Amino acid sequence: xxxxxxxxxxxxxxxxxxxxxxxxxxxxxxxxxxxxxxxxxxxxxxxxxxxxxxxxxxxxxxxxxxxxxxxxxxxxxxxxxxxxxxxxxxxxxxxxxxxxxxxxxxxxxxxxxxxxxxxxxxxxxxxxxxxxxxxxxxxxxxxxxxxxxxxxxxxxxxxxxxxxxxxxxxxxxxxxxxxx
Amino acid sequence: xxxxxxxxxxxxxxxxxxxxxxxxxxxxxxxxxxxxxxxxxxxxxxxxxxxxxxxxxxxxxxxxxxxxxxxxxxxxxxxxxxxxxxxxxxxxxxxxxxxxxxxxxxxxxxxxxxxxxxxxxxxxxxxxxxxxxxxxxxxxxxxxxxxxxxxxxxxxxxxxxxxxxxxxxxxxxxxxxxxxxxxxxxxxxxxxxxxxxxxxxxxxxxxxxxxxxxxxxxxxxxxxxxxxxxxxxxxxxxxxxxxxxxxxxxxxxxxxxxxxxxxxxxxxxxxxxxxxxxxxxxxxxxx
Amino acid sequence: xxxxxxxxxxxxxxxxxxxxxxxxxxxxxxxxxxxxxxxxxxxxxxxxxxxxxxxxxxxxxxxxxxxxxxxxxxxxxxxxxxxxxxxxxxxxxxxxxxxxxxxxxxxxxxxxxxxxxxxxxxxxxxxxxxxxxxxxxxxxxxxxxxxxxxxxxxxxxxxxxxxxxxxxxxxxxxxxxxxxxxxxxxxxxxxxxxxxxxxxxxxxxxxxxxxxxxxxxxxxxxxxxxxxxxxxxxxxxxxxxxxxxxxxxxxxxxxxxxxxxxxxxxxxxxxxxxxxxxxxxxxxx
Ligand SMILES: Nc1ncnc2c1ncn2[C@@H]1O[C@H](COP(=O)(O)OP(=O)(O)OP(=O)(O)O)[C@@H](O)[C@H]1O
Ligand SMILES: [Mg+2]
Numbered sequence: 001x002x003x004x005x006x007x008x009x010x011x012x013x014x015x016x017x018x019x020x021x022x023x024x025x026x027x028x029x030x031x032x033x034x035x036x037x038x039x040x041x042x043x044x045x046x047x048x049x050x051x052x053x054x055x056x057x058x059x060x061x062x063x064x065x066x067x068x069x070x071x072x073x074x075x076x077x078x079x080x081x082x083x084x085x086x087x088x089x090x091x092x093x094x095x096x097x098x099x100x101x102x103x104x105x106x107x108x109x110x111x112x113x114x115x116x117x118x119x120x121x122x123x124x125x126x127x128x129x130x131x132x133x134x135x136x137x138x139x140x141x142x143x144x145x146x147x148x149x150x151x152x153x154x155x156x157x158x159x160x161x162x163x164x165x166x167x168x169x170x171x172x173x174x175x176x177x178x179x180x
Numbered sequence: 181x182x183x184x185x186x187x188x189x190x191x192x193x194x195x196x197x198x199x200x201x202x203x204x205x206x207x208x209x210x211x212x213x214x215x216x217x218x219x220x221x222x223x224x225x226x227x228x229x230x231x232x233x234x235x236x237x238x239x240x241x242x243x244x245x246x247x248x249x250x251x252x253x254x255x256x257x258x259x260x261x262x263x264x265x266x267x268x269x270x271x272x273x274x275x276x277x278x279x280x281x282x283x284x285x286x287x288x289x290x291x292x293x294x295x296x297x298x299x300x301x302x303x304x305x306x307x308x309x310x311x312x313x314x315x316x317x318x319x320x321x322x323x324x325x326x327x328x329x330x331x332x333x334x335x336x337x338x339x340x341x342x343x344x345x346x347x348x349x350x351x352x353x354x355x356x357x358x359x360x361x362x363x364x365x366x367x368x369x370x371x372x373x374x375x376x377x378x379x380x381x382x383x384x385x386x387x388x389x390x391x392x393x394x395x396x397x398x399x400x401x402x403x404x405x406x407x408x409x410x411x412x413x414x415x416x417x418x419x420x421x422x423x424x425x426x427x428x429x430x431x432x433x434x435x436x437x438x439x440x441x442x443x444x445x446x447x448x449x450x451x452x453x454x455x456x457x458x459x460x461x462x463x464x465x466x467x
Numbered sequence: 468x469x470x471x472x473x474x475x476x477x478x479x480x481x482x483x484x485x486x487x488x489x490x491x492x493x494x495x496x497x498x499x500x501x502x503x504x505x506x507x508x509x510x511x512x513x514x515x516x517x518x519x520x521x522x523x524x525x526x527x528x529x530x531x532x533x534x535x536x537x538x539x540x541x542x543x544x545x546x547x548x549x550x551x552x553x554x555x556x557x558x559x560x561x562x563x564x565x566x567x568x569x570x571x572x573x574x575x576x577x578x579x580x581x582x583x584x585x586x587x588x589x590x591x592x593x594x595x596x597x598x599x600x601x602x603x604x605x606x607x608x609x610x611x612x613x614x615x616x617x618x619x620x621x622x623x624x625x626x627x628x629x630x631x632x633x634x635x636x637x638x639x640x641x642x643x644x645x646x647x648x649x650x651x652x653x654x655x656x657x658x659x660x661x662x663x664x665x666x667x668x669x670x671x672x673x674x675x676x677x678x679x680x681x682x683x684x685x686x687x688x689x690x691x692x693x694x695x696x697x698x699x700x701x702x703x704x705x706x707x708x709x710x711x712x713x714x715x716x717x718x719x720x721x722x723x724x725x726x727x728x729x730x731x732x733x734x735x736x737x738x739x740x741x742x743x744x745x746x747x748x749x750x751x752x
Binding site for chain 3: 014022033043079138
């Protein structure tokens with residue numbers, strides 16, 4: 001594969017995954033009800049993680065950027081109507097997810113997927129809340145509470161989805177036989 | 181005469197009413213389907229065929245005047261048991277191969293029965309049966325990853341997934357679009373067998389008039405949200421002017437017979453089955 | 468999930484056609500103006516600066532002929548949440564880094580609760596900033612077709628191309644994403660109907676067993692991603708066949724044109740922004 005082919009592949013993959021991020025945000029599908037005060041765990045950042053895993057940090061970063069811009073425009077609460085909170089942190093989701101994935105891929109594909117989904121999600125939670133504290137929307141204590149009650153369910157959900165999508169696409173079968 | 185299994189009476193439906201995107205899809209459509217039939221439904225794009233059929237298993241609910249009665253039950257009733265209804269009426273959509281989500285073939289086909297909480301043995305029996313019906317060998321395919329299948333095989337898996345619910349009514353909404361001619365013949369044979377051997381009632385939507393002529397015992401023609409014609413394939417396909425005005429084609433046989441009649445030959449315009457047409461042609465050649 | 472049609476009809480940045488001065492502005496000028504004003508907003512924390520900026524934004528939205536009620540219509544469902552967050556901000560954030568020349572008055576100090584006048588200022592300024600940004604965002608998305616925004620962005624990123632920023636690729640990604648959203652939305656609607664026909668119960672699991680909800684949603688999410696990947700592969704093959712080689716030398720349908728009015732608007736906003744940023748610490752209150 002030469003350089004041009006790779007470029008085309010990256011651009012197109014980033015385009016469709018960014019579209020899914022937007023789609024998840026625009027329908028209720030991107031939000032999973034969880035028993036924490038905030039009410040919903042978002043999975044809108046999952047396309048950025050997948051982009052990082054499949055096509056590297058640049059693709060993961062751009063998808064995060066599109067997701068961030070979209071969530072900035074869609075925001076209906078003050079915190080997320082701040083580009084420092086809504087956009088900037090999102091760029092790093094796909095990058096850290098990629099780092100985790102390449103670091104562990106040789107060890108075990110599944111482990112790499114699980115950790116990478118968790119790391120990408122944590123990046124989102126930690127950076128967004130960190131920015132919120134820095135910009136004065138939240139006191140540190142509040143942010144920590146939100147981070148834990150919110151981050152944990154979000155990690156669980158992201159891991160489930162990332163593992164399912166990548167194994168379906170690559171045809172990795174966890175089981176040899178159907179459960180029949 | 182017996183009660184129809186599905187009766188749709190004067191059904192109206194509007195998508196997203198009261199918004200700028202409002203689209204009137206049904207304007208008083210009526211249709212009856214009797215147990216054991218194969219009914220064809222044709223019409224130009226946007227005629228409302230899919231909208232009509234999605235009422236049959238409760239994907240869309242009647243909100244405006246009109247009734248949808250399935251097996252004696254009026255679906256306007258909000259207490260209808262959707263789970264039972266969807267088990268009874270199965271829909272295969274266009275490009276069904278795109279709906280696979282499990283990693284292994286067997287698991288994907290077993291999804292429906294599992295949702296219904298059936299026993300393991302029963303689920304396995306149904307999967308075996310469904311795979312046999314669509315022509316996938318159980319032992320060869322059951323443990324294959326779905327990602328490793330060809331497009332045609334994926335489609336068979338998806339259709340088996342609907343059949344595994346053992347619906348009494350099978351709705352095929354452009355389910356055969358994009359099949360190559362050979363697979364198409366095999367497919368039509370399977371549909372016919374499901375109808376004849378398993379007693380499944382079938383509703384086929386297709387833009388392939390040959391397929392409608394080959395399968396359906398009765399055909400409805402739909403345009404702008406209502407029925408504009410109904411009859412046996414031979415009758416419907418003889419109405420050349422109506423079909424032309426709707427931009428719908430005819431099966432080749434029907435077209436040939438029509439052309440011959442226009443040129444003054446005395447042929448039977450209803451002899452649209454291939455053997456019958458050949459018979460007619462031989463007759464006029466002899467005379 | 469009862470209303471499947473809602474999956475398909477999503478609005479991203481509903482363009483409201485019009486013929487105001489704001490509508491006719493060049494998208495690049497609009498993006499520049501919005502960026503400049505956002506920057507000014509971000510660094511100003513005084514009451515006076517925020518009142519002035521709010522007045523400016525209200526003037527802009529008026530000029531665009533869009534009602535403030537429309538701009539803020541999306542906020543209503545989030546209102547209880549906003550109030551709760553603001554109260555928390557007020558209660559726990561007693562000593563924020565607000566640059567203000569006013570003396571800090573402590574209203575209440577009790578356990579972790581610490582309410583001061585500068586905390587109150589922070590809350591009020593955040594709310595004003597929020598309204599400003601709702602307006603600025605609306606100016607971009609409600610008065611400009613999305614494609615024009617993407618083209619404008621592409622042009623504005625071009626100078627960074629020399630620094631290795633793939634400007635045209637990034638804007639192509641935006642354009643592709645916008646093109647794919649309605650296609651994938653329609654696919655999502657069909658998928659939801661197909662899986663519901665097989666007895667899928669999307670949304671089952673409930674709040675407490677959220678992993679079940681997530682697993683139940685895989686019947687939609689997995690095929691949605693697979694379909695997107697498949698479409699991507701098709702497009703890649705098509706683009707390679709047509710020898711797409713990056714953005715260079717591509718021509719496009721929409722040609723953007725800057726007029727003198729655009730220049731003046733940028734100039735005024737640039738001066739305002741510089742003024743607001745330079746004097747951010749000098750506002751009397
Ligand atoms: N989910 C939807 N939201 C809004 N409008 C819709 C939706 N689905 C269909 N429509 C509109 O309803 C009308 C009927 O559409 P329908 O899909 O039932 O027609 P059809 O006969 O199945 O057409 P086709 O042959 O193209 O599948 C069309 O005008 C269509 O634009
Ligand atoms: Mg249709």
